[in-house]
Amino acid sequence: xxxxxxxxxxxxxxxxxxxxxxxxxxxxxxxxxxxxxxxxxxxxxxxxxxxxxxxxxxxxxxxxxxxxxxxxxxxxxxx
Amino acid sequence: xxxxxxxxxxxxxxxxxxxxxxxxxxxxxxxxxxxxxxxxxxxxxxxxxxxxxxxxxxxxxxxxxxxxxxxxxxxxxxxxxxxxxxxxxxxxxxxxxxxxxxxxxxxxxxxxxxxxxxxxxxxxxxxxxxxxxxxxxxxxxxxxxxxxxxxxxxxxxxxxxxxxxxxxxxxxxxxxxxxxxxxxxxxxxxxxxxxxxxxxxxxxxxxxxxxxxxxxxxxxxxx
Numbered sequence: 001x002x003x004x005x006x007x008x009x010x011x012x013x014x015x016x017x018x019x020x021x022x023x024x025x026x027x028x029x030x031x032x033x034x035x036x037x038x039x040x041x042x043x044x045x046x047x048x049x050x051x052x053x054x055x056x057x058x059x060x061x062x063x064x065x066x067x068x069x070x071x072x073x074x075x076x077x078x079x
Numbered sequence: 080x081x082x083x084x085x086x087x088x089x090x091x092x093x094x095x096x097x098x099x100x101x102x103x104x105x106x107x108x109x110x111x112x113x114x115x116x117x118x119x120x121x122x123x124x125x126x127x128x129x130x131x132x133x134x135x136x137x138x139x140x141x142x143x144x145x146x147x148x149x150x151x152x153x154x155x156x157x158x159x160x161x162x163x164x165x166x167x168x169x170x171x172x173x174x175x176x177x178x179x180x181x182x183x184x185x186x187x188x189x190x191x192x193x194x195x196x197x198x199x200x201x202x203x204x205x206x207x208x209x210x211x212x213x214x215x216x217x218x219x220x221x222x223x224x225x226x227x228x229x230x231x232x233x234x235x236x237x238x239x240x241x242x243x244x245x246x247x248x249x250x251x252x253x254x255x256x257x258x259x260x261x262x263x264x265x266x267x268x269x270x271x272x273x274x275x276x277x278x279x280x281x282x283x284x285x286x287x288x289x290x291x292x293x294x295x296x297x298x299x300x301x302x
Binding site for chain 2: 011015063064069
């Protein structure tokens with residue numbers, strides 16, 4: 001069993017009102033040094049056997065993320 | 080004329096869409112997302128709602144439902160398809176329409192009667208209107224902000240793919256006030272507002288939505 005992590009975040013050119021709402025809250029709490037927040041999704045996949053990188057890339061790019069508006073990063077086990 | 084209405088788990092407006100088809104003079108045919116059976120329909124409506132709870136992204140899981148592969152194949156052969164609200168999100172996720180719908184810019188669910196300007200009166204679903212005509216139909220969504228890269232928006236506008244724009248206030252922060260778009264052949268149309276909720280004076284703000292359904296009946300006859 002191995003663990004694969006996929007991170008998905010809106011592309012820089014797509015505005016992120018959820019991240020902006022978090023940024024507003026941080027400002028109200030006095031954390032003035034934070035200048036930007038982008039909110040995304042973090043998927044943890046348990047995989048039987050050795051992960052097939054091509055298959056996982058396909059899963060990440062065609063289901064977990066919408067490439068029209070989101071960037072995706074695949075993190076395979078490094079052992 | 081057989082007009083299919085797909086029900087996904089979490090669809091809400093499939094019954095209203097079927098009623099709109101009937102009032103327009105067509106035969107509404109119920110379709111189930113998990114079947115590989117389009118039941119010989121001439122056109123398909125994807126209704127509003129929250130398919131699969133809108134988990135992952137709005138419309139994302141529904142776009143991979145078994146019946147959607149059949150819809151995509153038939154749409155590529157010219158079958159008219161209308162996606163309303165969640166149905167529009169599904170069509171974008173399925174790659175039948177460009178762009179994507181995401182969280183409203185103000186983060187609130189917005190529910191109101193909305194003025195739209197018809198930009199294209201030559202699609203399978205808008206023949207009953209005139210270019211430049213203004214219609215009033217309800218809009219109700221939390222993830223209705225139409226987005227795409229600027230270069231893609233320029234290309235869509237250049238190709239005349241914008242079918243409707245919001246007038247008198249943009250309810251969700253959609254890029255360039257875009258409320259609905261069409262595919263390259265003018266047969267697949269998606270929009271966030273709900274024409275099926277504006278077909279009778281008793282229950283809607285107008286009867287302006289009925290034209291979607293009368294349009295497709297004529298489009299299918301002439302095809």
